[in-house]
Amino acid sequence: xxxxxxxxxxxxxxxxxxxxxxxxxxxxxxxxxxxxxxxxxxxxxxxxxxxxxxxxxxxxxxxxxxxxxxxxxxxxxxxxxxxxxxxxxxxxxxxxxxxxxxxxxxxxxxxxxxxxxxxxxxxxxxxxxxxxxxxxxxxxxxxxxxxxxxxxxxxxxxxxxxxxxxxxxxxxxxxxxxxxxxxxxxxxxxxxxxxxxxxxxxxxxxxxxxxxxxxxxxxxxxxxxxxxxxxxxxxxxxxx
Amino acid sequence: xxxxxxxxxxxxxxxxxxxxxxxxxxxxxxxxxxxxxxxxxxxxxxxxxxxxxxxxxxxxxxxxxxxxxxxxxxxxxxxxxxxxxxxxxxxxxxxxxxxxxx
Numbered sequence: 001x002x003x004x005x006x007x008x009x010x011x012x013x014x015x016x017x018x019x020x021x022x023x024x025x026x027x028x029x030x031x032x033x034x035x036x037x038x039x040x041x042x043x044x045x046x047x048x049x050x051x052x053x054x055x056x057x058x059x060x061x062x063x064x065x066x067x068x069x070x071x072x073x074x075x076x077x078x079x080x081x082x083x084x085x086x087x088x089x090x091x092x093x094x095x096x097x098x099x100x101x102x103x104x105x106x107x108x109x110x111x112x113x114x115x116x117x118x119x120x121x122x123x124x125x126x127x128x129x130x131x132x133x134x135x136x137x138x139x140x141x142x143x144x145x146x147x148x149x150x151x152x153x154x155x156x157x158x159x160x161x162x163x164x165x166x167x168x169x170x171x172x173x174x175x176x177x178x179x180x181x182x183x184x185x186x187x188x189x190x191x192x193x194x195x196x197x198x199x200x201x202x203x204x205x206x207x208x209x210x211x212x213x214x215x216x217x218x219x220x221x222x223x224x225x226x227x228x229x230x231x232x233x234x235x236x237x238x239x240x
Numbered sequence: 241x242x243x244x245x246x247x248x249x250x251x252x253x254x255x256x257x258x259x260x261x262x263x264x265x266x267x268x269x270x271x272x273x274x275x276x277x278x279x280x281x282x283x284x285x286x287x288x289x290x291x292x293x294x295x296x297x298x299x300x301x302x303x304x305x306x307x308x309x310x311x312x313x314x315x316x317x318x319x320x321x322x323x324x325x326x327x328x329x330x331x332x333x334x335x336x337x338x339x340x341x342x
Contacts, residue, residue, distance in 0.1 A: 186289030
């Protein structure tokens with residue numbers, strides 16, 4: 001049990017590192033937006049959603065009304081419905097109240113780390129390890145960013161902006177090797193998202209939702225048809 | 241900002257938490273039809289594709305080359321068998337060097 005928690009912490013370390021520059025920058029931006037240290041850190045403690053927090057800052061800056069900001073936050077986070085429904089299939093069963101605790105820690109990043117594990121089922125302790133270290137990093141470095149500001153040299157701060165994407169690639173590529181379905185899923189979702197993005201069809205929150213769901217459904221249909229045609233082919237041969 | 245800020249924060253917290261919590265707790269132990277669970281098991285890889293592209297290209301506004309070098313480096317290290325951590329640190333390293341000389 002303890003072992004699982006520790007290996008969760010280890011797997012979550014890459015997220016914690018990836019959050020470091022983003023949380024730092026968020027803290028700094030919150031300061032320039034005019035939030036107090038407590039207000040800024042509280043947003044990271046209670047909301048804990050990178051993209052929405054950044055968007056909220058810029059909306060506060062534009063003087064947008066709070067209700068619009070809340071609605072915007074919801075739209076950006078709708079995709080998590082999909083992620084947690086998918087993750088649920090992979091998690092060990094546990095009492096509802098325990099699941100509702102680590103559910104708070106499910107972000108794009110912790111979801112990706114958990115969902116791409118090779119094990120058939122993931123233990124609750126492992127999920128707690130991954131989500132806790134990531135959350136800790138997010139909250140602590142928000143406050144640190146607010147207090148010390150961006151004292152890292154510019155070139156390093158800029159270079160670190162790639163961290164989360166590099167992590168996503170590091171999780172995706174091993175699963176792609178020798179697995180055509182995974183390649184198709186990622187490529188198709190990326191392609192749909194690019195079309196939506198360059199066509200300016202939807203805002204980012206919806207765009208990620210639509211491209212993910214579109215790709216997951218299309219590929220599933222293609223594969224289940226293939227399976228069927230293989231089966232009927234096999235049956236015909238059997239018949240002969 | 242005062243009280244309005246804290247009400248907004250509460251609203252943001254709720255609408256962020258619900259999509260994370262509802263499926264995990266309410267779907268627990270429910271058997272889903274095979275096609276639905278098939279689609280759900282596809283989600284992780286589809287979502288990674290959608291999260292990476294096109295955003296990675298535009299990580300630094302106005303400098304597409306930065307994103308392209310970053311993406312290429314990360315894919316290369318991952319393809320050569322590097323773990324997640326070496327992909328992250330290696331890519332940051334290459335881009336730091338690129339930043340120093342640009």
